[in-house]
Amino acid sequence: MEPLREIERAPRTPWGDFPDALIHQTSIPTVQRHPKYRAAKDGDIASAVQLVDDTLNPVLVDRIVAELRGRSAILVPVFAEEAYGVNRIPMVMAEALEAHLQGRASINVTADIVQANRAGHTGASGWTRIAHPTLFDGPIEKGSAYVIVDDFIGQGGTIANLKGYIESHGGEVILATTLTGQAYSAKLVSVETTLAALRAKHGKELEDWWRSTFGYGFERLTESEARYLTRAEDADIIRNRLAQARRQANP
Template identity: 50%
Template sequence: MSDTAKPPRTPWGTFPDVLIHAPESAVKQHHAYKAAKSGDGASAIALVNDTMSEQQNQRLAELLRGHTPTLVSAHAYEREGVNAIPEIFADELSKTLGWPVDEAVLQTNVVAHTGADGFSRLARQAEFSGAIQPGCDYVLVDDFVGMGGTLANLKGYIESQGGRVLAAVSLTGKPHSAKLALTPERLRELRMKHGTELENWWIGRFAHGFDALTESEARYLARTATADTIRDRIAAAEQA
């Protein structure tokens, strides 16, 4: 992440849990997964059609009854190429729900989160660009939710440009990662563990306070023994 481009984040409010469609094993052990992750569109279509959950689509439609949001995917650059899964997932959701897809918003940097540890995910923050329609409602679409930082940054980008993000969906992810919105209890735990000095350092490094972290990010930091360890591991991951 460059010094001049620090992805914005916005308050969580009552943001709903991510709707996760399938277990990790069903997605990552699928015969088409590797090719889809490397950019093969036909493989991505096969993967999404085999693992997308009609029940979760119905839950999303019910959650946003009365809205016609735009689906926007986190086009992620991987070591092997551009991950085709989020865009194809958004396209398939559009066919099912009748909602439009925005293809103009793109991730502009390579973060290499797949297989990365928590500090690498925290250090290498996804950045986005592309036109946002002020006042428009959006739903975020991704293939995997881990610590939730990419979704948090995509939400921040859209809302900083005047859009409204109503929900997020992911093809797979860890069940505990579905909760993006930071709880007051977790925020209090993190601040009591590591104090004001680390949070001020964090603001200087990432341009947002602990209150803009996801629940999983805050839990990860709260379980790290010392503030010095956090600073050292973040610095090392940024230089890797």
């Protein structure tokens, strides 16, 4: 078994009854084959505006209003540095949502919470995503409600980590919304049957190792993360794949 290089710990908080993420386009090609997508992903604001205007789903804008239940909230976009620039899509999406919700909900956008590391998740494997958790920094308004906004949801780890950061500093995350992602990725809270299968297959020893390595137990995984780990043949493969992912990024 390969030794695992030290992993930066991202705080995670209990899921409770956290709702499914609202995904505006569950057909990923609708977004990723848009002529403005690549430029938007690499930081071009005008391209991001065009992309968001063409793909934001008005039905889900109504759903956001319903989920807020009259509460005021802060929209927090995920800032991520990509290969050729900072991904502007989440910020543009948050600003578009703020405009659409004007007069219907008490919403404002913050640009103060930023990604504190370059995780390199775009196009990465599930092992790489888990081995290199996204970390965040920035001021949190204690007692305030937050809605996370991102351009893509895969395993949901970035959302889980940002939720953990906000809530460990006194805020409350009540919802997450993304421009695109597979429909099954919307389920963030790991369900009991999935957790039972994960624990039955890989045993208590792996969960103890996971807790000492990442700082949380399996119950704070996303549903997609838990299912991904369950598909691995055994616990040693999980540890080896994570170690390889760490080594490849930090030779």
